[in-house]
Amino acid sequence: MNIKFILPVLLFVAALGLSSSAEAACVTERCYLSGMDxxxxxxxxxxxxxGRNSGRWTRIKVPSCWETQGFGNYYYGWEEPFGSDETGYYRHRFKADGSWRGSHVDIVFEGVMTDTEVRLNGRLVGPVHEGGFYRFRYDISDRLKYEAENVLEVKVTKCPADSSIYRAERQTDFWLFGGIYRPVYLEIKPDIHFVDMAVDARADGTLRVRPCLSGAGSGAEVSVYVETLDGNRVSASVTGRGEEVISTVVEGVVPWSHERPQLYRVVAELHDKGGLRHRITDKIGFRTVEYRAGDGFYLNGRRIIFKGVNRHCFWPESGRTLSRDISLGDARLIKEMNMNAVRMSHYPPDKEFLEICDSIGLLVIDELCGWQKKYDTAPARRLVREVVERDRNHPSIVMxxxxxxxxxxxxxxxxxxxxxxxxxxVMHPWERFRGTDTKHYPDYNYVVNSTIYDRDIYFPTEFMHGIFDGGAAASLSDFWDVMMxxxxxxxxxxWALLDEGLVRADRNDSIDCRFDLAPDGILGPYRQKEGSFYAVRQIWSPVRVTTRTLPEGADVTVAVENDYMFTDLSECGFTYELADVSRQPGGSYTATVALRGQVAAPQCAPGExxxxxxxxxxxxxxxxMLRLTVTSPQGAEVYTYSWPIGTGNRLQKRLLGSFTAQRPEITEDDTHVCVFHAGNRYTFDRSTGRLDSVVTPRGHFSLTGVPKIATSGNDCSGLNCYRDGDSYCVEPRYDDGRWMRWVFAPGEPVRLDxxxxxxxxADFIGLGLDYPEDKIIDMEWVGEGPYRVWKNRMEGTAFGCHRKTYNNTVTGESWLYPEFKGYHADCRAVTVNxxxxxxxxxxxxxxxxxxMLRPQAPRHDGNGYTTAGFPDTSFGFMHAIAPVGTKFQHPSQLGPSGQKNMQLNYVPYSGSLWMILQND
Structure with missing residues (x-):
């Protein structure tokens, strides 16, 4: 079979303008034997x-995890015994071009799980490679048949033979796969060539390059220069001998940062025996990363504050085999959350992801595998080299x-x-090490004590565990305020970016997050956005607008804080919208933009x-309502802040509108009171105070019950019923100071005082009514939305008009978002259809x-920390709501907003609630 793809390294031959076949032969060719993704x-x-489909030769996509292609068995980490005897045998035929004779040819595997034995034309090409997350290569120059068919055979053992690799990579908290899951290709270089080069490019333009050569004589020279990505030189060539470090200063470079990820290309040329032998390139960024003991980490002289997330390489249908589009999508979602960093837990990622981090601007912690057990020294030493030599020139990697x-x-x-x-x-996640404290999953008290007493640099490399709808942004604001x-x-x-849910072919293609082990993302398996996505986006916005209520008067100002590292707010864009809310009879709530305008961006330096x-x-x-949208210097939306205007009385009156109702009529007997109002009949039980039934012209409407005070018993000793002018009042009687009154008045909807x-x-404070869940179609409202909130996760919603259809989503177990059930903030009007x-x-x-209703608890919330408190009612209006916890912490361990509610200064909770039945 002919080789499928032939690509020059970095697709750079044309950009170099090579005009002769001799010069063209000086670059590296890459020839893919597998697919690319x-x-x-x-x-x-x-x-x-x-396992599945075993014991016979067939065909498989390469690259892939063989479990996702219908072979072998599914295993998840440490939770179950893993002693798989699965071995995969691969065979592939290809032709080698005759022009490669005399060249150096490597076969390169970007990633294979786990032990890999490679034969070419029946001969071993080198020792078995051990370690599932690393790039490795073999020199096959003397084993190729040129202009003839070559037979490549690869034996892959899913269970590592080395016990320390087994412990490090297989006794883990993530899915275990087997197979050639990243690309395989040939690299063809001249016989005298660069093996690689290491680059150190600093923010002041200082450049050091250390080449690694093969086949070069003692007189070999290496010249280096820098150019822009479109090929314009920005430095002269600097020459060194052999493998000595070459140093120079490039004047006028723009430093790389996550806010302005300026990239350049470094070009290295190897001259030996009178001519150009090999040319290689790499993309670099000029930046300086410093560790200052007892102080912090610095990028180009500015303190780094990581706003980061942990990411696994994962896709539901293909396991750890990804594509550039998936990697780019993940990086963009991380940036959209106003994050600036990503930790490559718990293994090095696909190289494309690091290239994307370089180009769009993310700070990276690159990680050797070893989930909770270490590699023995011999394999660890080899694998450290493989990681560093592959990834060392990426400017995005900061440690x-x-x-x-x-x-x-x-x-x-x-x-x-x-x-x-x-x-x-070099750091140890979770450990106090070399002047850093990266403790995982600290509670709020730990953070407070660290802030008061500790002198080590503090940055938890895993915190706010995002299982189900808990953690992540819940209490993040409290933690962040103290951490800063x-x-x-x-x-x-x-922890973590996404729910690691795998499509199980043996379970009718259902998605398996392995109980409570992997549904811990801010995103679903297919990158569905949870409420925490938007809350994190607000909390970590680099432009923080902290005004919560709009001031009255003609000259409206809001407080802004610049949380960028390098960007002045004068470089950002600010626009406002003023909108009006309306609703046609029987129609939806609509917010119509009345005015738009530009806001003059302020001079405001980082930290001001x-x-x-x-x-x-x-x-x-x-x-x-008012919306204020902030855009970055690159034109991307940073965040849109929104506020209701005024106390809501004007909006309330408009939404109530004109209401036709005559003087209510009453019928009663010893057991019930019936009130006829606006064409509807309301029947109350005298002994219980319960609203027993509502009948409209259309028929029965199943809204029932005593309006329940969510924090106390609802025992009622009877009813007080009386006329108040043309109105009729029904008051359930209570013996504990509670007071409630139904008011049926001419020209007004039913009102509950x-x-x-x-x-x-109390977990929650408010009152509510009952209604059958199976009759609910959807809800539409004016208020904050569309996502629900918790007491300790109020951020991430927008004031406006919202609508969502009924669902019974359990976050992390099903992924139809936003969730229908839950608490919805600052509700000015709501219609339930x-x-x-x-x-x-x-x-x-x-x-x-x-x-809206009571969310179903996750099936595997064993300790109940992420099952927040809800009243036993269908529709409720709450003055205070419950917080939610994390996988490891009860809400009470998460700081001020995770505490229970209490009445403030002896002032009773009071209000009125209008109710309008529409039965058209």
Whole structure:
């Protein structure tokens, strides 16, 4: 079979303008034997020895994880015994071009799990490679048949023979796969060639290059120069002899940072025996990363505050075999959350992901595998070299992690600097090490104590565990406020980016997140956005608008903080929108933009605060809502802040509208009171105070129950019913100070007045009614949305008009977002559409939370920390709501907003709630 793809390294021959075949022969060719990603359709012969579809030769896509192609068995990490005897046998035929004679040819594997034995034309090409997350290569120059068919055979053993590799890579908290899961290709170089080069490019233009050569004589010279990515030189050539380090200063470079990821190309040329022998290139960024003991990490002289997340390489249908599109999508989602960093837990990523981090601007911690057990020194030493030599020139990488949570071999901590010319900091995630404290999953009290007493640089490399709908952004604001007061802060990394849910062919293609082990992402398996996605985006916005309530008056200003590292806010864009809310009878709520305008961007350096005049026109406060959109210097939306205008009385009156209702009629007997109002009949039970039934012209409407005070018993001793002018009032009687009254008045919807007090602490505070869940179609409302909130995750919503259809989503177990059930903040009006008609509630006061049903608890929430408290009602209006925890912490361990609620200064909770039934 002919080789499928032939690509010059970095696709750079044309850019160099090589005009002769002699010069063209001086570059590296890359010839793919496999496909390039999960979407490629390159097939090899294959046989798996056990499990599904085993014991016979067939065909398989390469690259792929063989489990996702229907072979072998599924295993998840440490949770179950892993002693797989699966072995995969691969066979592939290809022709080698005759022009390669006399060249150096390597076969390169970007990643194989796990032990890999390679034969070409029946002969072993080298020792078995051990280690599943690393690039490795063999010299096959003397084993190729040129202009003839070659037979490549690869034996892959899923279970490592080396016990330390087994412990480091297979006794883990992630899915275990087998197979050639990253690309395979040939690299063809001249016989005298660069093996590689290490680069150290500093923010001041200092450049050092250390070449590694093969076949070169003692008189070989290496020249180096720098150019822009479009081929314009920015430096003269500098020459050195052999493998000596070449140093120069490039004037006028733009430093690389995550905010301005300026890249250049370094070109190295090898001259030997009178001519150009080999030319290689690499993309680089000029930046300086420093570790300052007892202080922090610095990039180009500015303190680094990591706003980061942990990422696994994963896709539901292909396991660890990805594509550039997936990697680019993940990086963009991380940036969209206003994050600036990503930790490559718990192994090195696909090289494309690092290239993308270089180009769009993300700070990276690159990590050797070793989940909680370390490699023995011999394999660790070899694998450290493989990681560093592959990744060392990426400007996005700012430090190395030598394993995870106990998986570090301290004997190789200093090996990184052997291969890394930049000598980046080496850290141990979870450990107090070399002046850093990266403790995983600290509770709030730990963070407070660290801030008060500790002098080590503090940045938890895993915190706020995002299982189900807990953690992630829940209590992040509380933690972040304290963390930023630390004497040596460096930020932190949330766990984790995505739910690692695998499509199981043996379970009708259902998605398996392995109980409570892998549904811990801010995103779903297919990158569906949870509520925490938007909350993190607000909390970590580099332009923080901290004004919570709009001031009255003509000259509206809001407080802004610049949380960038390098960008002045004068480089950003600010625009406003004023909008009006309306609703046609029987229609949806609509927000219509009335005015748009530009806001003059303020001069505000990083770390500074300003009051920003919005320059709103006269009469701005006659509108219902304001949006302020901030854009980055590159034009991307940073965040859109939104506010309701005024207390809501004007909006409330407009939404209530004109209401036709005559003087209510009453019928009663010893057991019930019936009130006829606006064409509807309301029946109350005299003994229980319960609203027993509602009948509309369309028929029965199943809204029932005593309006339940969510924090106390609902025992009622009866009803007080009386006329108040033309109105009729129904008051359930309580003996504990609670007061409630239904008011049926001419020209007004039904109104429920209430007042109550709460004694002690409570998960939630409010009142509600019952309605059958199976009759609910959707809800539409004016308020914060569309995502639900928790007491300790109020961020990430937008004030406006929202609508969502009923779902029974359990976050992390199903992924139809936003979730229908839950608490919805600052609800000014809500309409619930049902099979029996619709009911609209309009509260008399702003700031209440609308409770829609009670979310189903996750099946595997063993400790209950992420199952927040809810009243036993269908529709509720809450003055206070419950917080949510994380996988490892109860909400009470997560700081101020994770605590229970209490009544403030003896003032009862009170208000009114209008209810409108629509049965058209």
């Amino acid at each position: 999960k979407d490629s359709e390159v097939m090899w012969d294959f046989m798996c020895t056990s 190395w992690a030598n394993g995870n949570e106990g998986g570090w071999n301290t004997g190789v901590d200093d090996d990184y600097r052997i291969y890394d010319l930049q000598e980046r900091f 007061k630390h004497r040596a802060p460096a930020g932190g990394f949330l 605060r300003r009051m920003l005049p919005l320059g709103l026109p006269a009469g701005w406060d006659s509108h219902d 209430y007042s109550f007090s709460v004694h002690g602490e 049902t099979t029996e008609g619709s009911v609209t509630f309009i509260p008399s006061r702003p700031g209440l939370f609308f409770q």
